[in-house]
Amino acid sequence: MKPRTIGVAAREAGVNIETIRYYQRIGLIEEPPKPDAGFRLYPESTIERIRFIQRAKALGFSLNETTRLLELEDGRCEQTRELAESKLAVINTKIEDLSNMAAVLTEHIKCCQSNTDNQACPLISSLSSESLVVDDSSGN
Amino acid sequence: MKPRTIGVAAREAGVNIETIRYYQRIGLIEEPPKPDAGFRLYPESTIERIRFIQRAKALGFSLNETTRLLELEDGRCEQTRELAESKLAVINTKIEDLSNMAAVLTEHIKCCQSNTDNQACPLISSLSSESLVVDDSSGN
DNA sequence: CTTGACTCTGTACTATAGTACGGAGTTTAT
DNA sequence: ATAAACTCCGTACTATAGTACAGAGTCAAG
Structure with missing residues (x-):
């Protein structure tokens, strides 16, 4: 070695x-x-x-946000619980958005296979509703 | 109006x-x-x-990648199926990573509540295995 | 019919996240 | 023991994704 x-x-x-x-x-x-x-x-x-x-x-975290995530790694409950909760909310929103996109893509691919051809792919509307997650990037 | x-x-x-x-x-x-x-x-x-x-x-897509995603919006199967498949793979990996992080955070928060205090939060190892998804950003 | 708010065009500046490089010192392989 | 490869340190440059701003034109309300 x-x-x-x-x-x-x-x-x-x-x-x-x-x-x-x-x-x-x-x-x-x-x-x-x-x-x-x-x-x-x-x-x-x-x-x-x-x-x-x-x-x-x-996954869309800036270095500042990642710094905060890493604080959780060895932080202790007293200081980090609130942070953990807010980061969890952000992460869950991301998962939801990505799941919606995945569903649309999966559907699109299926349509292509069954040859009902020229199917559009409504990706934009897969993320239509109000966000929460659109770029703060300050990490807080 | x-x-x-x-x-x-x-x-x-x-x-x-x-x-x-x-x-x-x-x-x-x-x-x-x-x-x-x-x-x-x-x-x-x-x-x-x-x-x-x-x-x-x-969600971690660069503007170039987003351009490709938007091509799916009104593209037609012939040109877009392959792209859709590769984007779906990327998205699924992101979902997996985020889900692992969410699980760790949820566990951490639970520990904090049950006051078994000074629980660490092994976020880093939640994303341990080999990726696929680490920044290409060219959009292809 | 003028004043304040807005648009248009172009150019310049900024923040974030790196990359590149010169020159000096260190290590290792032959 | 010397060349090749690597580290160290500092500074400068780059790409991406915007922001800011000057100066001229346009619009709409009083």
């Missing part, structure tokens, strides 16, 4: 080195202490943290 | 005027023809399209 220096860590996490440095600069992940000899070494937990950040981004 | 000029449209869609112009510039929405007298008027369908774009953004 070769030591997990930043380059190895980046490959494992599927991001590039500069992204790791960037996350360190903005305080999203910790920079490991510089050892007396040799290069900084990155623990497994940091790799997982980075992967989580990437996934959260793909 | 006052005519739906750009300012009214922006208020209805919940974005600002410049955003509408920006979407027009990049071809995401059509610019209504300029009438011989008076200002451009925006149809209801454009408002819905803008709202859809905002929701899609909150």
Whole structure:
């Protein structure tokens, strides 16, 4: 096993080195202490943290929001319950929206298969009702 | 009923005027023809399209990806089935990830209530396995 | 028939999330 | 022991998604 220096860590996490440095600069992940000899070494937990950040981004969370989500990771009930509740509400709305889109797409694909051809795909109206979830991105 | 000029449209869609112009510039929405007298008027369908774009953004789709989603709206089976299938796969992965996060948060909140205090909240590991969904954003 | 609110066009600026790169130091493979 | 590959640090650049604003035109209410 070769030591997990930043380059190895980046490959494992599927991001590039500069992204790791960037996350360190903005305080999203910790920079490991510089050892007396040799290069900084990155623990497994940091790799997982980075992967989580990437996934959260793909789910529409900004880095600020993701920072709040990560506070839940090791926060304690007193401070985090309210946050957990509000994030849960956001997540449930996202799930609902995505489920509606999935239903429309599934229907569309079925129509295509049964060859009742030239079926439209009313995706827009799948998300018609009032939101809650349209971009705050400040993380609060 | 006052005519739906750009300012009214922006208020209805919940974005600002410049955003509408920006979407027009990049071809995401059509610019209504300029009438011989008076200002451009925006149809209801454009408002819905803008709202859809905002929701899609909150669900982690880039404007490029959203452009592809909107092609499904009035595209026909021959051209769109493959696209629909790949978008459905992406959406289902997002739903799975969000559901896992929701489960962890729900559990966390329950623990807090039953006062078994100082429960951690293993959000990171809720998204542990291999993805599929980590940011392409080119829309393909 | 003028004043205040709005539109139109174009250009410039901003925030977020990275990427790239130069130059110096460190490590490792030969 | 030296070259190739990597780390470190700082600064600068980029893409995406808007925002802001100046200056000219248009509209509608008093």
